[in-house]
Amino acid sequence: MAQAAGTPGIVGAKTRRLVLAAITAAAIAAACWLDPVPQDPGYHAFVDGRTLFGIPNFWNIVTNLPFLFIGLQGLAWRSRLLSGTLLRHYAVFCVGVALVGFGSAYYHWAPSTPTLVWDRLPMTIAFMALFAAVIQDRWSERMGRALLWPLVVVGAATIVYWYGSELAGRGDLRPYAVVQFLPMLLIPLMLVLLPGRRPAGPLVAGIALYAVGKLAETADHGVLVVSRLLSGHTLKHLLAAMAAALIVRWLAPRRSLAG
Numbered sequence: 605m606a607q608a609a610g611t612p613g614i615v616g617a618k619t620r621r622l623v624l625a626a627i628t629a630a631a632i633a634a635a636c637w638l639d640p641v642p643q644d645p646g647y648h649a650f651v652d653g654r655t656l657f658g659i660p661n662f663w664n665i666v667t668n669l670p671f672l673f674i675g676l677q678g679l680a681w682r683s684r685l686l687s688g689t690l691l692r693h694y695a696v697f698c699v700g701v702a703l704v705g706f707g708s709a710y711y712h713w714a715p716s717t718p719t720l721v722w723d724r725l726p727m728t729i730a731f732m733a734l735f736a737a738v739i740q741d742r743w744s745e746r747m748g749r750a751l752l753w754p755l756v757v758v759g760a761a762t763i764v765y766w767y768g769s770e771l772a773g774r775g776d777l778r779p780y781a782v783v784q785f786l787p788m789l790l791i792p793l794m795l796v797l798l799p800g801r802r803p804a805g806p807l808v809a810g811i812a813l814y815a816v817g818k819l820a821e822t823a824d825h826g827v828l829v830v831s832r833l834l835s836g837h838t839l840k841h842l843l844a845a846m847a848a849a850l851i852v853r854w855l856a857p858r859r860s861l862a863g
Contacts, residue, residue: 817842
């Protein structure tokens with residue numbers, strides 16, 4: 605009787621994994637079907653270009669400091685954490701977040717397509733580490749562990765491909781768009797469809813904050829008009845940094861009492 609009752613659960617889990625795999629395949633196929641998408645030059649025209657203390661685009665630069673702090677603090681805590689299945693993912697994510705603090709600030713000092721490379725590269729590292737961590741927690745521990753470095757390499761390769769295509773005069777953002785936006789779709793679906801080993805609260809809150817930040821980014825000018833201090837893109841930096849802090853909390857194994 606117990607064996608019969610367990611069978612539908614197994615079948616259901618397989619079906620849910622097949623659904624996720626089908627969505628992945630469909631997204632990649634759709635990206636291949638679309639025409640190449642070059643970088644929009646207007647992307648670099650952020651509404652808040654104020655110079656303060658001799659720093660151009662002041663607010664878009666200084667709001668990257670929380671990324672640096674969160675990433676470095678996370679790495680500093682690493683020696684005080686118990687070893688765990690996601691410890692490597694945790695370290696790679698923290699490195700990516702810390703590098704966002706440098707890369708995004710560098711980009712916003714003089715926004716251009718060449719400097720945008722150094723903004724997107726560390727973000728992709730962090731995204732891929734998180735994606736592999738959720739796969740390990742929700743899908744398969746072995747798969748998540750095995751996919752960490754391949755996903756990081758593939759993510760970095762999409763940045764190299766995109767920039768190379770821009771230099772060749774045929775800019776193509778499609779691969780980068782897949783590695784950025786497909787995990788943003790698959791991670792919430794995995795949280796809903798597959799059981800996990802650790803509480804999802806901090807991760808769900810982090811994803812929600814990041815989503816709100818992306819919405820604020822699309823209303824760059826409107827947010828500045830309403831707030832009279834921060835633009836939508838600047839607010840996105842702060843919300844994304846808060847999201848990163850919550851994800852660090854989700855990724856971290858329990859603290860050692862002896863630490």
